[in-house]
Amino acid sequence: MKKVKVALLGFGTVGTGTWQIINDNREEIVKHCGYEIEISKILVQDTTKKRNIDIPEDVLTSNFDDIVNDEEIEMVVELMGGIDQAKEYILEAIKRKKHIVTANKALIANFGKEIIEAAEQEDVKFFYEASVCGGIPIIHSIKESLTGNKIQEIIGIVNGTTNFILTKMTKEKASFKDVLKEAQDLGYAEADPTADIEGYDAAHKLTILASLAFNTPVIFDEVYREGISRIDKIDIEYAEQMGYIIKLLAIAKEKEGELELRVHPTFISKYHPLASVNDSFNAVFLKGNAVGELMFYGRGAGDLPTGSAVVGDIVSILKNRYNPYSLTQFNSNMPNKKVKHMDDVTCEYYVRLMVDDQPGVLGKIASCFGKNGVSLSSVIQKGENVRPVALVFVTHYTTEGNVQKAMEEIRRMPDVIEVANIIRLENGKK
Template sequence: MTKQMNIGLLGFGTVGTGVLQIIQDHQDKLAHQLGCGVSIKKILVNDLNKERQVKVTPEQLTLDPQEVLDNPDIDVIVEVMGGIEDARSYIRHALENGKHVITANKDLMAVHGSELLQLADKQGCDLFYEASVAGGIPILRTLVEGLASDRITKIMGIVNGTTNYILTKMTKEGRLFDEVLQEAQALGYAESDPTADVEGLDAARKISILGTLGFSMNLDLDDVSVKGITKVTTQDLNYADQLGYTMKLVGIANRSGDKVEVSVQPTLIPHEHPLASVDDEYNAVYVYGEAVGETMFYGPGAGQLPTATAIVSDLVEVLKNKRLGVNGNSVVIPQFNKKLQTDDEIFSKYFLRIHAKDVPGTFSVLTTLFDEQGVSLEKILQVPLNQGKLAEIILVTHAVTKKNYETVIEKLNDIDVVVEVKSSYRVEGEMKK
């Protein structure tokens, strides 16, 4: 039996340091599970002389990726360097060399995951990426293995800790977006350039991965309809709360028949829904299965050790497969061809806030427009503004097609009594009677 399994590490930042720390601290447990020791043989770094949080020898570090990728003594490559093109090239090289790969790179897997998985299948190698979505929550393996016998119909997820932290503080403390964003950056929850987080791109990459696995259908980043949180106001959150809702940036992958819809957007959820209580930097994924019903998976969505834990769990899976001689058999090629729902096939409720002239006949004009598009109203709230000259009208619709609702929004902007459409958000989940 093999006495030692050697790992090559691409990248040695926060997560890479965490991987080494867990492997060093958990040697006894790993040896018990795998029947052999685990060692980090080589680590690709940018600076050989940088001070490290964990102890490494000079012989372990290299500036040359080939010393990791072409090393015959290395069994598994762990990629935690980030970025897309270099990571893609290195992973392809590793797979072509017959090495198994673990990555935490959601950007890479959202864009090139299908290509790399096909290559892994061809080479008889494992390619695992549990840490790419929701940090320490084992959601990918749950979809592929734990719920393998079920038919998943819907996945809803809070999968970006930065935006969840911002919305939590705005909701509970009444603070402005820009102020909370600066705080999140100071705490390390948000990058200096927060665009990928606050505009929903990070969550879009993750929901495309979840949808691909949950529906066994190749979904690309371009298939995701994306709207971020930069225009969310405290007024929106206050009115949502009055109507019984909490706002979250939610990734939604929904299947109806053989067609799917994938989106990321600020979404109103009833206070009593489990996702509504997920606060601060935490993540949660809500899964609907035809057999199991509704399940939710909750935990830290990022951070050094939660992410590193997911990576080492993948590592354990690779090494167990190697011991059993079944590496490469876990790659499952998607079963179904991609079919996306059109706008007249996507149904949802919506929250709408408008400023209108407070004059006789205004509401009659509005209800006529809604009736023409087959949009009925579930909730109505009206507040006088500007000494009675304007009215702020807040509406929640019943379920309507996206096409009809967007037609309503377009026509509202052309009606004389409407001064401005202030905001519009999707509504998910049913309130308890």
């Protein structure tokens, strides 16, 4: 059996998953690509650390030179995370003509273009299916199966931690704080949960997806980003009453050559296919002008699901390494497309205010919306003669700029105690 030598950089969750898959599913892999994959080196910080997996002694190394100087190693699989060190190693390995597989979304979202150009220059492959939504083959599908389509929109639930939290808040009417703590205790959320909770992780993934789907270099900083920490169980209840579920969505749309790129909590119809994606599952919903609506659903993280994507990429490279027409080819030299300023984005909005229940307050607020070009589709008032009383508005389609202008004025009204939340709706109409 022909063998191909591969090195792993990093041996955490995904690294051990990849090791396990390559060893457990040896037969399947050979069937698909004709090669046996041998992980001949693994870069770790401490080679003497006790591990749960039995690794031959000479495989572990703490010296990257052992890998990059080993001419028998044809492929480097970067699973160490972080940006600077990972980038340095990858560029070095590319220079030494080694193919690259990575799961590093932050790296690609920030330096994808540079790395892809380097890979093209050296004629090596650079595959990164595992960087977005773990085991879900979304990148491969966009680059290989949907090539006959103009992709019009991508809407994803791409962060498992926040989906777990929102699902639990929805099902158990629990508060954000309590559920976050539970998620941390269970190991589903990090001790510092900022990257997940505030939508950075989702924005990294959206950067990669949008760049591929719309064939343009998307810059991470151009993605509007809002997290879920302001979502109250009351918002979830209002959503349910109106037939919606609240999800943290990563949304990318192309409209007349301009892009909308945004990550934020969203009211989505309970009948939308994404609405029933619960717990820590991920899903990517897209619309193409030929294929119509398409959704991919699965495990977005974890040792084996992400390892599945890593091994899929290794096999793809083995099948394509002598094929010049491979995945990365059309990634550099992409035309820049304009990203809409958030003020120009059009949505429907849910606005929850806490107000003093004085005669005329509803009229003043409604007039202020109207004056700023925001027309209302519904108003709900709960409670009477109490302080504070909740006033919930849902707007018709309007621009973010109009809503923000109206909110600025409303926030200053003496009877308005608090603008408790503003949440966008997504119902597939625009």
